[in-house]
Amino acid sequence: MARSMLIISRQSPWSGPSAREALDIVLAGGAFELPLGLLFLDDGVFQLAPGQQAASAQQKDLTANLQALPLFGIEALYAAKRSLDERGLCEADLGLPVEVLGDDALRTLINRFDHVVTL
Incomplete structure (x- = not known):
């Protein structure tokens, strides 16, 4: 049986390659039907903000990758x-539907997965 994995994305979309790498891992795992979760934490929540100006920060826009998550x-x-x-x-303004969790629920979530990878 496949082991579950939680990817924690902690970097903003414009701070370097970590946000893209986290999405690449999740998309690859999804293609192989692994049980995965993706948690946006710290500056990683900026990936969910609409209207990213990726080109101005000389980064690739992650919007298409984020929108592809349900397809995988x-x-x-x-x-x-x-x-x-x-x-x-604000949760209502985010570009993706996510489950918003408080601190206690985050601990429970992390403990539910077999492996946790933080980027």
């Missing part, structure tokens, strides 16, 4: 409530 069977998407609040982001 990746529907377990989460965001940390505290991270959203600290960065002034």
